Amino acid sequence: MxxxxxxxxxxxxxxxxxxxxxxxxxxxxxxxxxxxxxxxxxxxxxxxxxxxxxxKSKEAIFQELIASFKQGLVDLTKESRLEPGIDFDALPLRITKGLTGIFTFFAENQHLTRIGFFNSLEAEEIKKQLALQIRENLMSEVNNGYFQTELDTCLVAEILIGIIERLTLTKLFPGIKTPEELASEIVHLLLNGMLPKSE
Structure with a gap:
């Protein structure tokens, strides 16, 4: 050429x-x-x-943006699944890394995230699909012995979506917290809880 x-x-x-x-x-x-x-x-x-x-149209460019957002989320959620054989001491850091990836994607693509995760008619369906994918990850991780067998994976997936959704608007987009800070605090809360440590 x-x-x-x-x-x-x-x-x-x-x-x-x-x-x-x-x-x-x-x-x-x-x-x-x-x-x-x-x-x-x-x-x-x-x-x-x-x-x-x-x-071809306004609809075509809009749908390409939505598809791009969905694919980015799918890829990141797949990447965040914990593979077998991870040392338990490394789990918090590994989970934090996966969650940081999602928050970083949102931070670097704020307009796309506002469309795909909040404003569009497709947003609710995208969140449902993300919750299903997170649940699949959790079920695999329960089977690999990382979490309690009685864990309600559906509930935990929905909780995570709610946390991600709210903190993206209130902390990430305004620049109050970095993706790494948010991910680290969420993982610490979910893995360690809020009760004081026993002596």
Whole structure:
């Protein structure tokens, strides 16, 4: 391929990525119905015909953003499953690492997270799917001897979703806590509880 062809391709990918970034911001701030293609292209410094080179419609770009968010969450949740053979002393750190990954993804993709986890009609379904995936992880981890056999994995998964959802809005997005701090405090609370240590 000629240098000219490569440059055009790179520019096209940059334009597409820019449209996705600006669309995420617009959808996050204004909602789906109030977001206009004309505003997206104007902020991107592009034309409407350029938009339609990459996306068939407003719905198409919105669904791509939702799909990107869902895939990111799926990948991170799969990665966070505890594999067999982890030393018990290393468990808290290993669990913290997985949870930090999710909070970091949210922090680095705030507009996408506002759409996919909070504002869109799909948000509730995304949270249900995440809870199911966390539950599957927990059931596997119970079978591997990491947690109590009588653990209500469904309840724990829902509790985790609630904690993640609330702390993302109140602590992560405002910059009050880092992903690492949030993950560490959640893991400490869930593994050690709130009662004072016995002497």
């Amino acid at each position: 000629s240098k000219r062809g490569r440059k055009k391709g790179a520019s096209g990918e940059q334009s597409r990525a820019l449209l996705l970034t600006i669309a995420a911001e617009e959808f996050a701030h204004n909602g789906y119905y109030e977001t206009k293609i004309s505003t997206i292209v104007q902020k991107a410094g592009l034309t409407q015909p350029t938009f339609y080179l990459y996306f």
